[in-house]
Amino acid sequence: VAGALTLCRRSEAKLNVRYTKYLGDGDSKGFTHVVANNPYGDDVLLEKLECVGHIQKRLGTRLRRLKRDKKGIKLKDGKGLGGQGRLTDVEIDHLQRFYGMAIRNNLEDVEKMKRAIWATFYHKLSTDAKPQHELCPPGIESWCKYRQAQANNKLDDFKHTNSLPESIMEEIKPIYKDLSAPALLKRCLHGKTQNPNESINSVIWNRLPKTTFVGIQTLKLGVCDAVLSFNEGAMAKVNVLERLCIQPGRFMVEGLQQIDSNRVKKADKEVQEENKKKRIKRRIGKKSKNEEDDYCPGGF
Missing domain, CATH: 3.40.50 (Rossmann fold)
Structure with missing residues (x-):
């Protein structure tokens, strides 16, 4: 502060x-x-x-809190909020990700952003008996499978398989109203996150763990080294040593070059779309496994 x-x-x-x-x-x-x-x-x-990332996580946080607070309480359809085919942590992850995409894909206009958020809401509410995809983007390039089928004249073969019950959507609707307020969305138009800050923090804590006390000189040196490496890479240490009239050895230079090379390769790998999908799938898989006990008969 x-x-x-x-x-x-x-x-x-x-x-x-x-x-x-x-x-x-x-x-x-x-x-x-x-x-x-x-x-x-x-x-x-x-x-x-x-921070767009924090706003996205806020939806997930509020949905999980609602799920926890409503545990053991039956909704109007006689079932609980959680359980198989209902508001699981996996579904919350999906809703949170769709919400974040709605913000990031419409940074030029608050109204478009709000419309896209509600498109994801009614998309999950839609059923074969009552499709509600009017707000979903039309065309074969749409993220909405219903709209894709519509554009390809294949609606007769389309089936809704990932909808959430109306009783659940009614429960979470107030949260969507809060998190689609124009005043809030206006503060997201910049599209930026705090990820760079979090990243530099991790570099500093790697050198100076918060659990270990150090003196002020060690603290200053560690922070300066972290900032230098974060901004210019490990090879920047060579320039510092040379300005101190210290000639670094061959093995040191080669080691620093290898560190920078590995860092770039790791960054390139992480931004590849296929790897992103794999990470999301692994995370969802872990949450599915943790929820297996919730699927017991009579548990809700």
Whole structure:
């Protein structure tokens, strides 16, 4: 909290800039603290931006909380909220991912963003008896299988297989209303996340574990090394040593080059679409396994 205010207070003197936008998660106390202390005076108002990743996770968090709070309570169809074919953690993951895609694919317009969010809601509510895909994008390139079938004139062969019961969708509808509010979506138009911040944090903690006490000089050295490696790679250490009139050895240089090469290969692998799908599938598989005990007869 104090760090955010310090950065703002020294930004003009050190960098000749003013930070006018604050990107943080929904429960960030830093923004409130900075605004309360008004570091730039009354003529500069800070704007709060939401981390798209945190907003996406907020849907999952609220759905899981609802599921926990409603455990053992029967809905109007006589069944509970959770259980096989109902609001499982796997389904929550799907809903959360669709919600995030609706935001990221419509960064130019709040209304389009809101429409896309509700398209995912009614998509899951749709059944063969009552399809509700009016908000889903039309055409053979649509993510909606119903719309694809419609464009290919194959609706007679189409079957809804992944719908959620109406009783469940009614329960989660208030959450969708809250998380599709224009005021909230407006703060997501930038499309940015806090992932770079989280990434640099992990590099720092790798050198300076939070569970281990270190002195101030060790702390400064560790942070500087982490920032240097994060921004320019491991080979940047060679430049530092040379400026200190220390000639690095051949094995050191080769080792640092290998570290940078492995880092790039790992990053390239992680961004490949196929690998993304595999990671999502593994995560969903783990959650499915954890929920097997919930599928017992009479459990809901």
